[in-house]
Amino acid sequence: MSGFFKSSIGRKYAMALSAFFLMFFLLQHLAINLLSVFSANAFNEASHFMGTFWAVQYVLQPVLIFGVIYHFVMGFILEIKNRNARAVKYAKNNGAANSSWMSRNMIYSGLAILAFLVLHFIDFWLPEINTKYIQGDMSGLLADGEGFRYYEELTHKFVSPIRVGAYIIAFVFLSLHLQHGFNSAFQSVGAPVGRKKVMKNIGKAYAILVPLGFVLIALYHHFNH
């Protein structure tokens, strides 16, 4: 089996499996964010649960971090290897004739997402880790102790139009990445997606609706606070 993951196809499987995990993560992230639109209370409860439940913090979170790093590192290695596989470039190449822009530019949409993740980490993840694990405040309460802090933190971040703008741009790239990536992951694990129109449509829907959801939530908070 170790030989398998060293082969080109084994790596494809690994890339796809990390993609599945990340796509599942996105869905649950979106679901929790959506709560913030309907009920500050529900959002606070859900955030507190995710932020303090041991299985999420000590099992899923490390898996997620590993998955993200793996997906990026392998993506870069793949890109470099593939560039090397064609030493002399074509003088004229009509890529648009046979493949989508998204499929040919996964590295660039991926880089845009990476840039966003750095911002996102600084925005939310680092302060969260700081509060919980460095300052040791696991209560999830506001400084004055009056209720949970999560909803306040979220809405506070989306006041800045620059941040909201950056979010929108990032999610456009995420959508482009997913428009190829969703079905590509299924194809990689050997699912017969090639002929299944319905799979293509599910992929399109996921790739557009999920990023759109995040954008709408950001806009909602921007204009409501």
Next chain:
Amino acid sequence: MNLTLKIWRQADANDKGKMVDYKVTEISEHMSFLEMMDVLNEQLVNSGKEPVAFDHDCREGICGMCSMYINGEAHGPDRGVTTCQLHMRMFKDGDTITIEPFRAKAFPVIKDLVVDRSAFDRIQHAGGYISVNTSGNTQDANSIPISKHAADEAMDAATCIGCGACVASCKNASAMLFVGAKVSQYALLPQGQIEAADRVRNMVAQMDLEGFGNCTNTGACEVECPKGISLENIARMNRELLKANI
């Protein structure tokens, strides 16, 4: 019609090579692309110049020898055809046509538009066959029942002519469509089962060894393949390799 051709000229494997412009006149739209190249070469020979070297054999779309990257696409702008089947009516009078060899590290240029595709042969030798005892007691293949669906899919995979357009078109110079087709044609038939695990392992290992890139599912190969080999074959190869490893 009159055309300007921009053609890759490279004296041998070690030469750096460059694009050179040529003019051809009075090309009939009924000519095949290779016939147009013949006209150019006659012109070159008559003027004492070195003709453009290009691969070809059957000139009817079955041998897979003809190659050429024409205006940024393997086998040119038409679909489901090889370069020998490409008609000049796909172009317009006054057009400039860029003609390059198939490019991949695993397909080194030998001369001009001729590339060495023996990497494909080595992949085939690694497992693209079945071993049959020809002692005289060999079972007649037709006496083994095979479902119509499997037979059709195996036949579709077997139509791959090993031209290499998939590699040439792929932004990653990946050979997975070719190898997928070769693995599939046996994986779908009872005769292929006994050696199935070794076949896929060895063929994929050889493919990786040859320096082809990794597939990222862009689907360019499927579109440019003259035989319409589908991506399904790559998915099947991936399943076969997983099966062989568990």
